[in-house]
Amino acid sequence: MKAAIDGSGEPGKPKTLEERLAPVRKMLLACIQCGTCSGSCPNAWAMDSSPRHLWRLLLTHNGEEIFKSRTFALCSTCYSCTLRCPRGLPLTDAMSLLKQVAAAENIYIYRRSVRFYQSFMESVRRHGRVREMEFMTLYFMSMKNPMIPLKFTPLGMKLMAKGKVSFEIPSKGSGKLDALFRKAKEIEDQS
Amino acid sequence: MKYIYYPGCSLEGTAAEYSISTMAVLGALGVELVELDDWTCCGATAAEGISHLLSFALPARNIAVAEKMKLNCDILVPCSACYLNLKRVEHETRLDPSLLKKVNQVLETENLVLKGKLKTRHLLDVLASDIPVSDIASRVIKPLEGLRIAPYYGCQCLRPYAVFDDPEEPVSMEPIITALGASVYEWDMGGRCCGASLMSTAPDAGIELVAGLLETAQDADAVVTVCPMCQMNLEAYQKRASKKRQMHYDIPVLYLPQLMGLAMGLPDDQVRMDLNLCVPDAFRNKLMARQTA
Ligand code: SF4
Ligand code: SF4
Numbered sequence: 001m002k003a004a005i006d007g008s009g010e011p012g013k014p015k016t017l018e019e020r021l022a023p024v025r026k027m028l029l030a031c032i033q034c035g036t037c038s039g040s041c042p043n044a045w046a047m048d049s050s051p052r053h054l055w056r057l058l059l060t061h062n063g064e065e066i067f068k069s070r071t072f073a074l075c076s077t078c079y080s081c082t083l084r085c086p087r088g089l090p091l092t093d094a095m096s097l098l099k100q101v102a103a104a105e106n107i108y109i110y111r112r113s114v115r116f117y118q119s120f121m122e123s124v125r126r127h128g129r130v131r132e133m134e135f136m137t138l139y140f141m142s143m144k145n146p147m148i149p150l151k152f153t154p155l156g157m158k159l160m161a162k163g164k165v166s167f168e169i170p171s172k173g174s175g176k177l178d179a180l181f182r183k184a185k186e187i188e189d190q191s
Numbered sequence: 192m193k194y195i196y197y198p199g200c201s202l203e204g205t206a207a208e209y210s211i212s213t214m215a216v217l218g219a220l221g222v223e224l225v226e227l228d229d230w231t232c233c234g235a236t237a238a239e240g241i242s243h244l245l246s247f248a249l250p251a252r253n254i255a256v257a258e259k260m261k262l263n264c265d266i267l268v269p270c271s272a273c274y275l276n277l278k279r280v281e282h283e284t285r286l287d288p289s290l291l292k293k294v295n296q297v298l299e300t301e302n303l304v305l306k307g308k309l310k311t312r313h314l315l316d317v318l319a320s321d322i323p324v325s326d327i328a329s330r331v332i333k334p335l336e337g338l339r340i341a342p343y344y345g346c347q348c349l350r351p352y353a354v355f356d357d358p359e360e361p362v363s364m365e366p367i368i369t370a371l372g373a374s375v376y377e378w379d380m381g382g383r384c385c386g387a388s389l390m391s392t393a394p395d396a397g398i399e400l401v402a403g404l405l406e407t408a409q410d411a412d413a414v415v416t417v418c419p420m421c422q423m424n425l426e427a428y429q430k431r432a433s434k435k436r437q438m439h440y441d442i443p444v445l446y447l448p449q450l451m452g453l454a455m456g457l458p459d460d461q462v463r464m465d466l467n468l469c470v471p472d473a474f475r476n477k478l479m480a481r482q483t484a
Contacts, residue, residue: 042384046396074396077236078384079350083358092351096239096246103241113240113392120237124249128231130200139391155427162466164205177231179300180252184245187293 020101021063027094030087031055037081037091047071051081051091054098067107072098115142126175133160192321194267194312195257196224197277200232201270206419208463212448213269213314215461219330220322224267227257233276236388247283247290248297250276254311255303269314269448271347271418277311278352313348315417315447316355319363327370332456333481334372340450341376341411342368343404345421346384358382364415364447371454372484376411380404385424401425402432405440412474413443415450422446426468441471453478 031052038050049057049069057065066072075095082092102110103117119138123130136156175181202210217224234249254277257266268274284291284307295305318327342364349358356363361382365375383404389397401424408414416422426444433440445467452462464470 042400043389043396046393046399070393074389074393076346076384076387076389076397076400077239078346078387079358080346080384082351097243099240100243113388116388116392117237117240120235121241121245124232124234124237128229129203130232130235132200132204158427158468159205162468164207164466177249180248180297181245183297183300184242184248187296188242188244 015104017063017101017105018061020104021058021066024094024097024101025058025061027090027097028055028058031059031089032087034086036084036086040080040084041075042078042080043074043076047074051075051095055094066098067102067105067109070109072102073110073113075099112143115139118142121181125177125181128176192221193223193225193262193264194317195227195260195262195264195309197227197230197233197253197257197266197268197273199230199268199270199273200235201272201419205423206270206446208449208466209269209419209422209446211461211463212446212452212457215457216448216451216455217317219455219457220326222317222322225260225262227253227266228260229256233273235272235276238276244293244297246276247280247294251280251284251294251305252298252301252303253277254280254307254309255298255301255305257309258306259303265310265312265317267312267314267317269417270420271313271345272420274311274313275347275352278354280305281307281309281311282352313355313417315344315348315363318367318447320355324366324370327367327451331371331454332484333454334484335450335454335478336372336481338373338412338477339376339410340368340373341378341408341414342381343408343414343416343421343425343444344381345416345418346382346387348417349382364417367447367451368415371451373450373454376408378407378411380407385421387420387424390424390428397424398428398431398435401428402436402440405429405432405442406436406438408442409438409440411442412477413445413450415445415447417447429469441469443467443470443474456483 033052035052038044038052041051044050049071054066054071072095077092079092085091103114116139119142120130120135122138123135198210230253234246238246238249344361349356349361359382368375384400386397386400422444429440449462
């Protein structure tokens, strides 16, 4: 029971969705459902459920429903809602936490974003800095979808022509930031 | 004036012209930049999308390295995404000692400690707050007369931390644009989101934001930005946005220091407009037609 309240779960055991969502819910407790966040969101038109509705689902313990909608994945972290919420709630952070939960739970709707981010972070882990072409190549490889790279090709070619990116075969092996990445994961898995 | 310079990954690659023009313009204004030793990626928007702690540890590593340099000056960051990531560490670790502790546990692997003594500043903050606009004006030798410039701030240099400008109705670029001899194109989209990484993760949604901005900027001669992500989104997807709206968008999207460099008469290899993907002839002709002041 304790686990469900503070979201910590038992160390060593995989967390349930409820446990993962508990800290996000805690951030939203003061929501008065005024809808200012939805009205401020530049991507609300594309969302299948509004940010306000998402908070409602969260507060009424309908966590599963949140991840059936694409709403959190469409947050472009513009901080407009955070700035305007009359209760001063950290809404962009809440959206980011939902993204992290979706990444941890391997939620289908968020898979494309996760692969994008993971490919990016993989390049950072290896070299300390992101190599843009390597990152894009890793992304396409992870998508296993030959149609996606094509979409990017004209831009990729333009950038290569300007010498802004170079074509790189992703390099493997030990990375510059291995230890830092490992430690962060270790601490996060424990808490 | 002296700053520790954190360029960030984009400025080494797709936004090379931003870095080159930033260093050139600040140099011409007598500002000294010392590049951060062995800097690494700040995590961009990617770390945040998968790991909370990593999204703090990656930028924190760079601040810790800067502290180790013992220069005791602010960290100057031109990229808005990098800026916000570093700023967030500065703010949140001050408010939350347990976060600082966790971050330092991670940094131990690099033999680094974050003390939280240094301030992170956005390039625009430095240009608008530290450098007197009269200094900029006095350097202008080829004023940008007759050019209407749309100032585009994007999100992350304005929000959530309102450090140097109004987070909803930003104005900090206006005196600079005027000092360069250009006029400010009036629009209310300066602080609207460009879609950030949605252009890659959900392009159907991202392209609408880009198209909306381009449409409103149509009557300007150029858009100026202070963020590589905004610049790329607005510059590289004009064709796709045009198709979507059945319009023809063809508008240069320059970095603010590039525009400054043009007015200050800096040589081409310090402005690097050749690296921009979209510089229409009409814009070039207007630049050519300018008189030397
Ligand atoms: S703006 Fe704040 S209080 Fe209003 S609905 Fe959104 S989260 Fe709730
Ligand atoms: S931060 Fe995300 S949810 Fe909030 S207004 Fe911006 S895009 Fe919408």
